[in-house]
Amino acid sequence: MDAQTLVDERGELWLALAPLWLDREPSERDFARMVEVIERHDLTLNELEWVFRIELAPVLARNQMSMAGEWRHFDEYKLMQRLVAHNLRLKGWRRTSWSLFSGLTTMMTRHRWNELMLRVMVARGETPH
Known part of the structure; x- marks a missing residue:
């Protein structure tokens, strides 16, 4: 997969989920936007978990651990x-x-991720376990 394909397939989703790593709790508006973007992508909850754990967290967790990280x-x-x-x-x-x-x-x-996944499940009409 090349860079442009990654941006086309995941870019919107990655940017929508990035606020999970900021120094403030996501607002209702942030969560609503995340759910809206997630619903535009045809991903299962399991696939979303792997996007969170493997595609996003290794990059964004470094920001949280950095003293000079971008926090706002x-x-x-x-x-x-x-x-x-x-x-x-x-x-x-x-x-x-x-x-x-x-x-x-x-x-x-x-x-924050668990809260978001509950909201995605509700939006999809699924019952949380």
Whole structure:
């Protein structure tokens, strides 16, 4: 897969989900936008989990751990460059490594992700477990 295909297929979704890693709790408006964008992509809850754990968290968790991280907003162009570069390298052992360490990279945002997934389930008419 090339960079343009990644941007075309995932860019909107990645940017919509990025606020999960900011230093503030997502607003109702943020969550509504995330659900709206998620619903435009034909992904199962399991597939969304892997987008969160493997495609996004390794890049965005670094921002949370950095003292100089961008905490109020992201430069979307720079963020997209970092996400595309990460995802172009996400093959073989790298994919396996990130899946093994995804608990660490998602730890700080897991509560937000769980809230978002509940909202997605409600939007889809599914019953939360």
